[in-house]
Amino acid sequence: QQQVKQSPQSLIVQKGGISIINCAYENTAFDYFPWYQQFPGKGPALLIAIRPDVSEKKEGRFTISFNKSAKQFSLHIMDSQPGDSATYFCAASRGDSWGKLQFGAGTQVVVTP
C-alpha cells in the first residue's frame, strides 16, 4: 500500500491564486520530504524539500509546511502562473534506505489564464 497519501488528485486554480497540495505519511522514520514537479514528457525534477527539524521552508513562490505531530506536509504555490501547470509529487525517504523515495500518487495542477 502507498506509504505517502497525496490529495487532491487534481486541482484547477486561476492565475494569481494559491494552489495547496497535501500529503500524509505513517512511517515516523521518514526524515526527508521532497516535492517533485513533472511536466508532460519529462522526468520529475526536485522543486523543494524539507527535513523534520523545521516547520516551514520557502523558496520563491513555493512553500512547504510540515507538521511532524500530525505526520502531514503540504505544498503551497503562491501567485500561481500558467507555467506552474504540471503534476506534483510529494515523497518521503528514510536516512537508512539509500535514499529510496516513497512517492505520493501525484496531483495534476492546471492554472488557467
Added chain:
Amino acid sequence: EAQVTQNPRYLITVTGKKLTVTCSQNMNHEYMSWYRQDPGLGLRQIYYSMNVEVTDKGDVPEGYKVSRKEKRNFPLILESPSPNQTSLYFCASRQSGTDTQYFGPGTRLTVL
C-alpha cells in the same frame, strides 16, 4: 550538460520478447535506481544500485533484472515482458551524501 539519459524513449513490444532499457548518467553519481510510474500510484522503485556491482531490490522487482558493471550505466532488463509491465519507466541518479535525485526523461513501454 549534467544529465541522465534513457533509451529508447518509446517502445512497443510483444509478450515474452526480451528487452533492455538503457540508462546512463554523466555526473559520476554512485547511486542509481529505476522507478515505474503508473496512474494513481505515483512512482515505485524497482531496483537500485549503491555502486558498481552492488544492486538490490526495490518495492516492485518482480519480472525485472538490472546490472551495474560501470558506474555511469544501469540498464533495466525485462527477460520475458508481460502486459502488466506496460508503464512509464524512469531512471534516477544521486551523488552519495546528498539527497537530490536526478531523473531521466522516461521510457514509455507498451507490452502487447
